[in-house]
Amino acid sequence: MATIAVSIQDGESKSFPSGTPVAEMLKELLSGKQRKQTVAVRANGMLLDLSTPVETDLVLEPISVHSAEGVDILRHSTAHIMALAVKELYGDQVKVAIGPSIEDGFYYDFDRDKPFSPDDFEAIEHKMAELAEARIPFVRQEMSRAEAIRFFKELNEPYKLELLSEMEVDTVSLYSHGRFVDLCRGPHVPDSSWIKVFKLLRVAGSYWRGDEKRQMLTRIYGTAFAEKKDLQHYLTQLEEARKRDHRRLGKQLGLFTIQDQIGPGLILWQPRGALLRRLIEDYWKDQHYRHDYQLLYTPHIARQDLWKTSGHLDFYSENMYAAMEIDEVMYQLKPMNCPFHIGVYKADPHSYREFPIRWCELGTVYRYERTGALHGLMRVRGFTQDDAHIFCRPDQLEEEIFNIIDLNLHILKTFGFDQYDVYLSTRPEKYVGSDDHWDLSTQALKQALEKKGLAYQVDPGEGVFYGPKIDIKIKDQLGRSWQCSTIQVDFNLPERFEMTYTGDDGQEHQPIMIHRALMGSLERFIGVLIEHYAGAFPLWLAPEQARIMNITDDQAAYCGQVHARLRGLGVRIEKDVRNEKLNYKIREAQLMKVPYMLIVGEREKEEGTLTVRLRDGRNLPAMTPEAFADLVVGECKRAMA
Incomplete structure (x- = not known):
């Protein structure tokens, strides 16, 4: 042998x-x-x-089952055991779709006349535990595609047949355990006894293949771990995430609303949310002015031909809204701001002496998101990008990227994000432009990261169609990652739009274009901020920095006078002089996450002072309104330095 x-x-x-x-x-x-x-x-x-x-x-x-890859395998196997449990409990009335492992867990999609609900979890989990104890082996087998089609026809599993019909392979792999068999690449745990620590979490509707015209399925989400302590930690994190959910806090704090009458994925900013947004925008504009950017404003629609020239209709049409006819010409809502900034560039001739040109815009764009993907502020259909485009010469490219990274990290740190992961995304399968340009761009991004001393991971094939990019994923208080910042190098659009400048040799040359967003979508960034701070924003960001309240009606007039003085001194303050008990007023201010409560009784009125209470319940020494204003303004200046 x-x-x-x-x-x-x-x-x-x-x-x-x-x-x-x-x-x-x-x-x-x-x-x-x-x-x-x-x-x-x-x-x-x-x-x-x-x-x-x-x-x-x-x-x-x-x-190891304790490694990230090992846990992923464990979760994939747990998904299959869940599907087996469902088939054992409900038989042929349930058709099985797909069931992968995902970040933090797994899911399976099922087709059943009566959709599953959390009320079904207890029975399914009990059956899963029985199957785990039975030590059912996971058995891999291969068969021809034709055999697999015959096999799943006999099982009457239409979703598997549809998947097989689209596969361009001769042989497929299947995994079986008990009576359940599924198309699967694997790998899996050796047998079901490895599956000991799991929890079903929630259900959701899911259209087959993500197509709203197809069958609505029930998706059951769950998670699994190798150790009980890991599951308990995860469930604790889930509960904390629930408390921080920006949709709940957004309603509680009066920041934003979404109305069916207006349309899903379209945000209505309420006064407090609009003020929060203005504070962020003002800070953003000030920082860009300091770093030699100039502000632009551009329209919300453009002729459809613009998007043909830019390539968006070829590469991005599924995310764009349908065209509309105006004066016998087709127009479309903008999904990006970049072609408009190119329009500003082309309005005048340019010399090499002008570079770099840095233009920025808080530009609202519109992208089609499927209804099932919409999620509060995180996934919307109309949003504002903190966009910027830098036009530079090839010899300036690396330094410009370096400067963008510096500005990016400074702004993120000011907002409280000093933990992040950095990714260098390289050429995708479908791209435009020459390989030489791609190599030059990728190398410039790489060198800037290395000179900055930033650790990064290469994300192969995840660049955009026109160029490579740096992505920065910030981490919030719960350690969750959020994609916000991106820096993209582009030779393609300058070529498509025939952009030129006069070089020092008197000849026409093509500039390099850098696309850049630091916060990404303002809507998404504010959603992350809400969850990061659990709604208790730092003083410089708080829409309401202080609330003044009286103990009895005798102090109402004095509260009004102090309220006006502090507003004049730059403090964002509201007043509560209702005929309510003080503890009730304090409790309401705490629920609204107000940083300072200014309490006025008869002594404060007579002495011209304020009792200052923090939202965590601590008290500061009594102070005059002017001293309090100095405290607030000073703290804000330090935070924004």
Whole structure:
């Protein structure tokens, strides 16, 4: 019998008969504890089940069930066990769609006349626990596509048949455990006994293939972990996230509303939210002025031909709204601001001496999001980008990227975000422009990151169609990542729009264009801010910095006078002189997350002072209105420096 040489990374090689399963090899290659925690292995860049027979010399990399990849495999297997439990409980009345692992968990989509609800979770979880104890093996098999079609026809699983009909392969892999069989690449845990710590979380409607014209399915979400403590930590985080949900806090704090009569995904900013937004916009404009940017304003629609020239109709049409006819010419709402900034550039001739040209705009754009994807401020159909475009010479590219990174990190830190992950996204499969331009752009981004000393990950193929990019994903108080900042280098649009400048040689040259957003969508960024601070904004961002309140009606007039004086001194203050008990007023101000409560009784009125209470319940020494204004203004200046 032929033998093969197999080893663990950096370990001693051992001989095994060809065809020996991975699990048998690990008995000799790994210690008992490590072997018990190994859920799969990687070999030649591929993940393999422990049941996989090995027929060639290999170096194996064990995948621990406690690693990110191991937990992902565990969750995928738990999704399959959930599907088996559903089939066991409800039989052929349920048709199965797809069920992947996702970040933080898994889901499966089911077609059932009566949609599932959380009321069904107890029975499904109980059945899942029974199946886990039964140690049901996950068995992989391969069959021809034609055989698989016949197989799923017999099972009467129409969704699997549709998937198979679109596959351009000769052979497919399936996994079975008990009576449940699914199309799947794997890998999976060896058997169901690995699945011990899981929880079903919620249900949602989901259109098949994301198409609103197709069947509405029920999606059951769940999660799984290797350890109970990890599940408990996750559930605690979920509860904290629920408390911080920007949709709930947005309503409680009177920041924004979404009305069906207006349309889903379209935000109505209420007075307090509009003030918060103005504070952010004013800070943004001031920072850009300091960094030699000039402000632009551009329209919301343009001739459809503009989007043909830019390439958006070829590469982005599914995210654009339908065209409209105006004076026998077709127009479309803008999904991007960049072609308008190019229009401003082309209004005048330019010389190499003018560069770099830095233009910025808080430009509102419109992009089609499916109804099921809309989510408060995070996913909307109309939003404002903190957009900027820099036009520069090739010799200025690296320095401009470096300057953008500096400004970017400074602004994020001011808003309270000093933890982030940086990604360098490279050329996608579908792109425009020359390989030379792509290489030059990618290298400039890479060198700027390295000179700045920023650790980054390469995200292969995730660049936009016109160029590579840097993405910065900020982390909030719960450690969740949010995509906000992006820096993109573009040779394509200057070429498409025939942009030129006169060089020092007297000849015409093409500028380089940098697309850049620091906060991304203002709507999304404000949603992240709400959840990051749980609605208790730092003083400089608080729409209402202070609320003055009287103890009895005798102090109402004095409260009015102080209210006017403090407003004149730049404090954002409201007054509450209602005939209510003081504790009631304090409680209402705390619910509105007001940083300072200014309490006025008879003594304060007579002495011309204020009792200052913080939203956490602490009291500061009594002070005059002017001293309080100095305190507020000084704290804000320090935060925004």
